[in-house]
Structures are given as C-alpha cells and as structure tokens.
Amino acid sequence: MKSTKITNSIRQLRFANHEMTQADLAERVGMTRQTIIAIEQGKYSPSLEMAFQIARVFKVPLEQVFHYPEE
Helix, strand or coil, X not given: CCCCCCEECHHHHHHXXXXXXXXXXXXXXXXXXXXXXXXXXXXXXXXXXXXHHHHHHHCCCHHHHEECCCC
16 A cells, blocks of 8 residues: 555544544444554545544544645
C-alpha cells in the first residue's frame, strides 16, 4: 500500500474521547480494527463517506480529523 499525503488526528481524538479504543471506533463506523490502524498510520485513506462517519463519531468537522497539505 502506498502512503498518502493525508494526515489525521484520529489517535488524539480517540484519547480525548474517554480513550476510545481502535476497536470501539471501528465498531461505531462499521470497519475493522485493522482498517482503523491503517488509516491512523496514514497507510490507507478512507472513502469520503467513511471519513465523514469518523468525524461524526467525534462530533467535529471533517477538517479537524483529516488534513491535506497545501502545495
């Protein structure tokens, strides 16, 4: 898998939300824990739909979860 330029704050958001586990987050968005790990590590980019679902779990805007660098 090719790494993506998109970075994210999922790990920080999980810890800020009662130390939610990767498994808890995966269950809430209908993914596997392995997928959450890959997204957190920047090895995989979720679909736009999944990205919005992850942001909704944390009740924050999409841009607070995922970051794309300016050129």
